Amino acid sequence: MDKLVRVNMKAKTVKIEPLPDKYKGKGGRWLSSLMVSDEVPADCHPLGPNNKLVFAPGFLSGTRAPNSGRISVGGKSPLTGGIKEANAGTPFSQKLARMGYAAIVVEGLNDDDKTYLLKLDVKNGELQPAENLKGMGAYESGRKIWEKFGDKTAFVVNGPAGEAKMAMAGLAFNDPEGRAARYAGRGGLGAVMGSKGLKAIILDDTDAPGVKPADEELLRSGQKKLADAILSHDVTKKGGALNSYGTAVLINILNEAGGLPTNNFRSGVFEGASKISGEALAEAAQKRGGAGTMGHRCHPGCIINCSTVYPHEDGSEHVSSVEYESIWSLGANCGIDNLDQVAELVWQCNDLGLDTIEAGVTIGVAMEAGLAKFGDGPAALKMMDEIRNRTPLGHILGQGAQFTGEAYGVTRIPTVKRQGMPAYEPRAVKGIGVTYATSTMGADHTAGYTIAPEILAVGGKADPLTKKDKIGLSKGLQDATAFLDAAGYCIFIAFPILDIPSGFEGVVETVNGMLGTKYAAADVGRIGDEILRIERNFNLKAGIGKEADRMPEFMKYEKLPPHNQVWDVTDEELDSFWD
C-alpha cells in the first residue's frame, strides 16, 4: 500500500503516484480524513469543483486479520456540510489493499455531462465511457459490471439517487456474491460521486502483490488472539446473537428498553416490534427456505457473519442485507410492522443508492408532515417511486430528513448536524445521544456505540436513563472507534475486545505486526482522538462549531414514553466533550 491513485474528472486523467511519507502507516478513516482535511477547502461547495472523494482501505485490509475488510470513503458531505467518513465491509477494500493502493482520490468536476467508470488494475487506471449505466439501479449496474469485467473483480457503484445529486445517496460496494449492497451509506457521498460524473470504480486485482506485514509472526499471533475472542463472546460467536438473528436481534432488545424510536420518535416502544424483529427475520429465512440465509458475510475473512439474505415468500431472494437500523428506520420509525414491506423498502433504497437510515428517518418526517399516515407501507414505497422518477417530491425526500422537515415546516425533525438520527432513542439511552450530538459526522451511532454498556452490558454496565458519566463514555468509545475505522476493522469486534483483554491485545498486535509500529494500548485512544480532532478542525473551518453539537429542540421539551424522559444533557456538558 505505497501507491495513490489520483483521478481527475475534469482533465480525464488517472495518475498512479507514490504515497507521500506523511500518509504512510495510516489507512481507512485516518487517511481519508487527513487527505480531505489537507486537500479540500472546508468552505467549498460539496458538489462543486473543489470537493474530492477519497477511498481508503483500512491499513489492515488485505491481511488475514479477522473482520478487517472495511473501506472508508471521505469527502465534504452534502448532507451535513462537514467532513464525512462512511465505511463498508467489502472485498473491494481487501483487493484495493492487495493491489498496493492506499487510496483512490477522485477530484475535479466532469464538464461534458457524460458518465464514466474507472477501471483500475495493478499497473494502470483508465476512465471509460459508461453511458449504458447512466441512471441505472445499483443492483443492475453491479450485474452489468460483473458481466463485462468478470466476477473476480470488485466494484463500487453509484445509484440513480447519487447521480441526481441527492444528499441521502450512499455508495454501494459489492459483497462476495457480487450484490451491489454493501453501503458506505451516510452523508451523501453518492451525490459527490454523481457531481463528478463517475458511475463506478472496478478493480481487477490480477497479479496483485498483496500486503506485506512488517512482522508476519506478530500479526499472526494477534489474529489468533482476536479470532479466539470473537469466537468466544456471546454476541459475536458462531450461533451467538449476531450470527443467529443478524443485527436485527436488537429490535426486541431496544423495544424492551423503551429505546426503539417509533413513529418519528414519538415513542420508545413499537407495538409491532416482534413482527419485524431478528427472531421474525430468522423464522422467515428458515420457514421460507430457498435463498433465505442468516449468517451471511459481507467480506471474506469475516468470522462473525451477521449479514442476512431475506427471501420472498416463494423462497427466491428478496434482498440482502436486512439490518437492524434499516428495519428500524423503514419499519418502527414509520410505524410499519410488515417485514416484507420493510424488505422491499430496503431493496428500493439499495437499488436507488439511498442510505437506509436517512431514508427511513425522512419518510418518518414526511409522515409527520402529513404526506402519509404512520404505518402505511404502500405509501412509503410510493415515496421511493417519487425519488426514482425525480419528481419534485422526490427531490425533497432525496435531500434527507432535515430538508424534508424544512420543506413542510415540521418542528419535530430528529437530526443532528442535518443528519438523520439512527435507531436508538437518545432520551431513553443518554450516552448514544451524547455520541449523536458530538460526533463530527452528525447523528451517527457507529461513531461511539454506547449501546454496548448501556443496553447490552458489554464493556461494563451503564444505566441508559442517566446522563451521568456519559460524556466520558462516549469520548472513549469514539476514540477507539476512530482507530478501528483506520485499521479497517468492523466495529463489532468491539464487543469481544471490550470484555476480553486478550482480544484487545490481539488488535494491538495485529496493528504492530502489520505496520512495524510499537503502539501500546494507550495509543489506540490517542490516535483515535487525533483523528477526531482532524475532523473537528475541518468542521470548525466549515462553520460547524459547538453550537452544532446539539440535540433537536423538541427532545428537550417533549417527554418520551414509556420512561417520560426528556433530553437533559446541558450545552455545557456537551461542550466539555472536546476539553
Place this chain on the structure above:
Amino acid sequence: MDKLVRVNMKAKTVKIEPLPDKYKGKGGRWLSSLMVSDEVPADCHPLGPNNKLVFAPGFLSGTRAPNSGRISVGGKSPLTGGIKEANAGTPFSQKLARMGYAAIVVEGLNDDDKTYLLKLDVKNGELQPAENLKGMGAYESGRKIWEKFGDKTAFVVNGPAGEAKMAMAGLAFNDPEGRAARYAGRGGLGAVMGSKGLKAIILDDTDAPGVKPADEELLRSGQKKLADAILSHDVTKKGGALNSYGTAVLINILNEAGGLPTNNFRSGVFEGASKISGEALAEAAQKRGGAGTMGHRCHPGCIINCSTVYPHEDGSEHVSSVEYESIWSLGANCGIDNLDQVAELVWQCNDLGLDTIEAGVTIGVAMEAGLAKFGDGPAALKMMDEIRNRTPLGHILGQGAQFTGEAYGVTRIPTVKRQGMPAYEPRAVKGIGVTYATSTMGADHTAGYTIAPEILAVGGKADPLTKKDKIGLSKGLQDATAFLDAAGYCIFIAFPILDIPSGFEGVVETVNGMLGTKYAAADVGRIGDEILRIERNFNLKAGIGKEADRMPEFMKYEKLPPHNQVWDVTDEELDSFWD
C-alpha cells in the same frame, strides 16, 4: 410609547404591560433585536414554541419627522437561522406609536389549528377567530379587514405562503389606501406568524394619545432641517430621480455599471434592461394613464414619494409598488424583459405573501437547475401557481433560493447565510458584497447601502471595482443604517444627509427632540454598532459565526462579464469587519 402588548397564542391571552425601563428610548430595530436577543433562545426552532415575533415602530414613528413611518419586525429567521429584522413603511407604524405601544410581542404556538386575528385598540387587545381569512391572499384579506373594521384601521396580514410556513414569506402592512402591499419581506417572518396561527393584526387608533416629544421645539427644528435637505437633494427632491422614476431608476444605472445581475448572476449586463427600467415604468404610467402613478407614498409624512402604481394596459390598477429590487429579481435575474409579466409576478408575490427579492432569486436558481428557461415569464408565473397550490415544487420554491438550489444540486446559488442576494452584483460592486457577507441579516443591500458612493456618487465617490477601503465603508454605513432603522426613518434619507450636513444635524435634533437625549453625531455610529453587536451575538449563539460571513464559492472562481471580475475580498479582510 410606554406600553407593551404581549400576545400568547397558546394561552390565547393578550396583556398590555408597562414598557420595562431598559427598553425605553429604544425603538424599531434597536428594540426588536434587543427583545429577540433577551427573550428568544438562539438555538430554538424558528417555527417552534420558543420563537417570538416582535413588532416595534421606530422611536420617531408617529411624529411629524419626515419619512419616519417605518416599523421593524423581529424574530429568529426560518430562512437564515439567525436573528432577523425586516422593516416596512406603513401607517401601521405611525398608528401603533400614537396608540402608545412601543411593541407587540407574539409568543407561543397555537395548538388548535385554528386561525386568529388580533384586534388592538388603545385600551385592549383581543384575539378573534379568523377562519374566514385562512389561506386567503394578502390583498383580499386586506380588503376584508377594511370592510369589517373600517378604513381608518391599520393592519398587517400574513399571506398564504406564510400560513404554509414557507421561509420566503414576508408580512404585508397596509399602505395609505389599504393595499396589503408594504412588505417587511425578508427572512421568512411570515412563516413565524404562520406557525403561531395568527393571520392579522388590526389597529383601531380611536382616541390614540399620540406621541409626546421631550422637546417639541427641537424636534420641529430638526424636522425642518431634514425636510429641507430631502427636498433639495437631486436623488430625493420633488421631480428628482426617485420621485420621477421610482426606485427602478436604478435599472439603467446598474446595467450601465455592469452590476445588474442577470440570468442568475451570470452577467452584470441585461440586454432587455431598458424595457424594464424606471423610465419604461414612468412611460407606461403616463401613457396608460388611469391608475398609473409615479410619486406614490407608503405612509403619510413621506416627502420623497418613490412608490408607484403600475397600470394594466387599459389603465386599471395592476400592482403597487413596483420597486427596483423586484423588477430586477423577477426581471433581469430571470432574463425576463416584459414589464407586464414582471408586474404580474410582483402582484402574485404580494398576494401570496412572498419576499419579491427571494422569490426572484429562487426562480433564477430554479432556471439554473433547468426547471424553466431564462426569459420565460409564463413559466415563472407557473411557479407562483405551484406555491399557491402548495405542490411539492411549491414547497421547494417557497423555502427560497438556497433550498431550491440544494434540492437540485445547483452549485451557483447566490446567497449569504441562506438569504438570496439582492439586485447589485458583488463582483462588480465590491462594497455591497462586503455588506452582503457581513450583515447579520444575510445578503441584504439595505443593511449598508454602499451603492450610494460606489455607483451614485452620494456621500463621496468610490470605485466599485476595487475592494480598497470597502470594509470600513460598509461598516460605517451599516452602523448608521441600524440607527436609522431604530428611529423609524426610511433609509432614503441617507442620500441627503450624507451630502448635506444640516440634514444630518436635523436627524440628530429630531432624535434628541423626541427622546430628550443629548446624542451627538458620533452617537449615531456608536448606537448603530451596539445594535449590530446585539444581533451578531445572537447569531454566534445560533452557530452563525465568521465562517458564515462569506460569499458563495462560485463567485470566487467565475469571472463576471463585462468587467471579468471575481470576488476577491479575502476571508481575513471580511473577518476584520468585527474588529
